[in-house]
Amino acid sequence: MEAPQHSAQDRDYKLMKKAVDEAYRAVKTGEGAPFGAVVVRGGAVVASCHNVMLKNTDPSAHAEVTAIRQACKRLGKLDLSDCEIYASCEPCPMCIALIRSTKIKKVVFGAKAEAAVAAGYDASIPDAFVEYYRKSGMEIRQVDGEAARIAERVFEKAWEIPDEAMQRSRTGGDGWFEKAKGMVKCSGFCGLWK
Ligand SMILES: [Zn+2]
Numbered sequence: 001m002e003a004p005q006h007s008a009q010d011r012d013y014k015l016m017k018k019a020v021d022e023a024y025r026a027v028k029t030g031e032g033a034p035f036g037a038v039v040v041r042g043g044a045v046v047a048s049c050h051n052v053m054l055k056n057t058d059p060s061a062h063a064e065v066t067a068i069r070q071a072c073k074r075l076g077k078l079d080l081s082d083c084e085i086y087a088s089c090e091p092c093p094m095c096i097a098l099i100r101s102t103k104i105k106k107v108v109f110g111a112k113a114e115a116a117v118a119a120g121y122d123a124s125i126p127d128a129f130v131e132y133y134r135k136s137g138m139e140i141r142q143v144d145g146e147a148a149r150i151a152e153r154v155f156e157k158a159w160e161i162p163d164e165a166m167q168r169s170r171t172g173g174d175g176w177f178e179k180a181k182g183m184v185k186c187s188g189f190c191g192l193w194k
Contacts, residue, residue, distance in 0.1 A: 009144060012086075015040060016110050016147040018048055019088040022063065023154045026050035034154050036088040037063035039071035039080065039104075046083060047071040063087065064095035068102055080104045088151050089116060090142070093129045100136050107140040110151020 015038055022036025032051030039047040047070035052061045064087055072078055081103035090113040091099065099107060133140050142148055 009147075012108060012143050013145075013147045015045075015086040016088070016108070016143050016151060018045065019063075019086045020110060020150050020154055022048055022050040023088040023151075024157075026052070026063070029055075031055035032061065032063075034088075035063040037067040038086045039067045039083050040086065041071075041075070041080075041083045046074055060094065062092065062095050064091050065098055068098055068104075072102070078102065084108065086110075086143075088154060089113065093132075096129065096133065096136075096138075096140075100138060105138060107138055108143050109140070110143055110148055111154065112142060112152075115152045115155055 019036040019038045022038070023034040024036075026032040026036065027034050032053045032055060035051045037049055038045055047067045049063055049066040049070055051063045052066055053059060055061075064085060067085065068080065071080060071083060079102065083102075083104050084106040085099060085104050085108070087095070087107065087109045089111040090109045091107060092113075096107075143151070
């Protein structure tokens with residue numbers, strides 16, 4: 001009787017781990033902020049992406065946006081109603097609006113927005129949007145257990161990655177690290193800079 005629950009949890013963990021790996025990759029490559037997203041259709045991963053705001057100098061290049069763009073391109077359609085999306089952190093209003101427009105019905109996120117706030121990011125999701133989530137008819141939920149913990153740990157660890165890419169970008173004058181911190185402070189509407 002417990003088997004189906006276990007397998008659903010295992011599936012959630014596997015997909016969240018992939019989104020979390022993407023979040024770390026964003027920092028390691030210096031391409032963006034520590035957020036990742038994975039679009040899944042049936043049992044298959046259609047797109048697995050991270051935030052590329054810095055790489056593309058594009059404030060809308062959040063992980064979810066990038067993953068949805070890639071999924072639409074790969075599937076050759078704009079309607080993703082047969083897909084789900086796993087995001088390493090609770091999606092911001094911009095991403096929720098996009099998710100809704102593609103008709104994705106199920107959103108599973110790892111860290112709560114509050115985890116980003118606790119890590120020092122000026123992040124907020126206005127109450128109006130929480131209400132919007134509810135009314136949108138989307139299933140949106142936080143993943144359970146260890147999968148949520150590995151997602152929340154991203155905010156503790158991403159800035160500590162001592163790899164060469166990070167050192168290079170940090171010493172490059174207008175490095176991504178300072179730029180990213182600036183973006184956090186600048187972001188008014190979206191709050192979460194993913
Ligand atoms: Zn977003």
